[in-house]
Amino acid sequence: MTLINDVKTLISKNIRDYGMYIALFVIFLIFTILTDGLFISSRNISNLLDSAGYIAVLAVGVMLVIVIRHIDLSIGFLAGFLGAIAAILLMQHGLPVYIVIPVILILGTIAGLFTGFLVAKIGIPAFVATLAGWLIYRGAILQVTEKSGTIIVQNDAFNAIGNGYIPSIMQISGLHLLSLLIGVLGIIFYNLSAISNRRNKIKYNFEVVSKQIFILQLVFVSAIIAAITWILAGYNGFSWTVMIILLVVLVYHFLTTKTVMGRHIYAVGSNPEAAHLSGINVNKITFIVFGSMGLLSALSGILFTSRLQSATTTAGTLFELDAIAAAYVGGVSAAGGVGKVTGAIIGAIVMASLTSGMNLLGVGISYQYMIKGGVLALAVIFDVMTRRKGH
């Protein structure tokens, strides 16, 4: 059978890219069996994705920071601090949500650009510069919550970001209509773009995969989108958090894979000197990547504060390490120049699935840490092995 052989070569050629998806699938399968299907229930999956949100957006940002051979340790407490500022602006100054959110995002971007300034212009190693940031933001969050302690956010619009769902318009036999529509649109969009992409390649006389394989690909991806939509539509539909993650993924995936700026980021990561001699402004890229990191930290802070409906004195603790772990599970390389947005997101979902699944099974927190550590190590081992073998 040529088809089976084609599939085999396709998988062995792209084993690094597919590995994570296979791992995620296996994790889902194991937990589903062990929990008698509870894990895959609409409600659990919906909660799982919502709880992964604030780490997932950080993971995307820090993935790019790692790609350009830097690191950012300050993002956790920066997120916590900005979340507290958001709560203060909402509750103590009575500002409306539509002002608070942009203000927080801008503050985050400025904070990120400042880190970029320290790293790119002053030349402080990112580890040290962001370790200083880690301490400063940790102090700052204590400072602003010192008097009030935990700040409860009583603002339905703001709290909906982390807990609410997109409106349904109509329920069809218990399913969420707008979510179904989004899923269907997603499938149509994916298929159309894949087909036009293939057509273009054929027009230029480039090599494409065989027709059967291509159809198999379309069916496979469409089925996955359909399945996720179906599961989520069975509960409350897509949450605002899921919509935000989707938006971040779409925008960042596009920026990193399709634009000149994205290429410049990977060029700087794989060889900064060569990038400089290729006319790429390395400092500018460093600023952009750290600026985006700050922006996503702010978004993470908003998601977290909204999810808890309050700002606490310890918000943001260890977020940075969770995000870095997710990025590494998602296949980013410490040597620079290699890493994908989709990888970082899958990495974050893998970690959140482990937490969720083990919670359902009642696994103790001590074992949870050890198992997650093991998974992180395994992911990196897999990455290193396939890289050595491949190409």
Next chain:
Amino acid sequence: MSEYILEMKQISKEFTGVKALDNVNFKVKKGEIHCLVGENGAGKSTLMKVLSGVYPYGTYEGDIVYEGKVQQFNKITDSVNAGIVIIYQELALFPDLTVYENIFAGNEIKQGAFIDWNETIVEAKKLLEKVNLDVNPETLVKDLGVGKRQLIEIAKALSKDVKLLILDEPTAALNEDDSENLLNLLDELRKQGITCIMISHKLKEVISIADSATVIRDGQTIRTLDASKGEITENTIIKNMVGREIQDIYPKRAKKSYEEKVLELKNWSAYDQKLGRHVVKNANLYVKKGEIIGLAGLMGSGRTELALSIFGNAKAYKLQGDLLLDGMPKALKHTSEAIKAGIAYVTEDRKGDGLFLLQDIKSNISAANLQGISANGVINDNEEIKVADGYKTSLHIKASSLEQLVGKLSGGNQQKVSLGKWLFVGPKLLILDEPTRGIDVGAKFEIYTVMNKLIEEGMSIIMISSELGEVLGMSDRVYVMAEGEIKGELPIEKADQEKIMQLATQ
């Protein structure tokens, strides 16, 4: 016992479908200097990696007979223990450690559990004497030049009781003095009975020093030449290497003369703040449309620095003087501005600051001109493949596909990718820094042909080269630099090796 210290019999090695070595037979006599020559990608380095255990026993076919016994090296230490030491082109020294620490790194002299540093220094001094290197063993390696580092590598090899020393293009990065020094040392080691295999692209060296030379082409041994029979001549080597005779190493081009000056430098100086000295002093130079300027000089004479100061002041020197492009004064503050102004710089160090080794061929070719394949900042992937495919064909880049990682290509092909990347920028002035360093004769000829074609199309080229033959064969005019200054300008009719060397050593 046989006269051969090493016999490699019927060695074959395959990389995912590509045969890198195909039934290679290679015999080295005891106590001789045996040169291994061949085009880039012919399989020389692969053969040496099989020998040294980088590719362990079992990953290749055939037998290695060393000192009369079939050997099964599973790792590099196995071959080192047997007295085989390989010194790579990219030296493996620790720049922040001292000379003596480097010499005995991995082979420390111990007294009980501790390192005996006094004994180490004494032994290091002895070894340095053996390699005729007069430096304090406590010097840091980073403070030494490439030539001296090479000698330290050899001292390190001697510390391991080497019987068979393998050198991979030892003189590629050395100037003529250091090269000669090294060859003299090899000659002395030969007298002490050390066998030496040397991979080299410099045929003059091969002719001057080799007892035998084996030519490898396309993964096969073509012929072993014997110096005592007078077989080692430039013609026979080249003929065997390329499988054809190259009548003229430097192809001719139709001479068209234009008068417009593309670039002119007036009283141009560059001050390096890190080094705290001028790297270019008061340079006056011009390049006309459609001509090749040869920039000759020894290593460290300021040629690369001059090029980088023109190319958007890439190293952020403090500049003085005027730079005129097409007669107009210009201040180029960043490499991107230089590229926009029509200047391209192909680096001498393609692996270090030229290519993105972990990226594929097409991304490398498009890297300096992504605007050329994008609209509104969005890249057209198909256009990129088309462009890269064009250069792959026109520059004869040998690769399995455009998706192949550049780090996996041979030196000559990497250089072609580098050249393609800069041609895609569409420059008026192309600065080539050592364009054929570490490249075989065939690829050299191809690069010269491309240069001629570009000149005929009206481009201008500044060629920095340490190979005098290349400078004399390709240039229309020659500038000679020494100590950051331009010591002289020679029209090609009046230039010869002696005059250039005279100016370069002023």
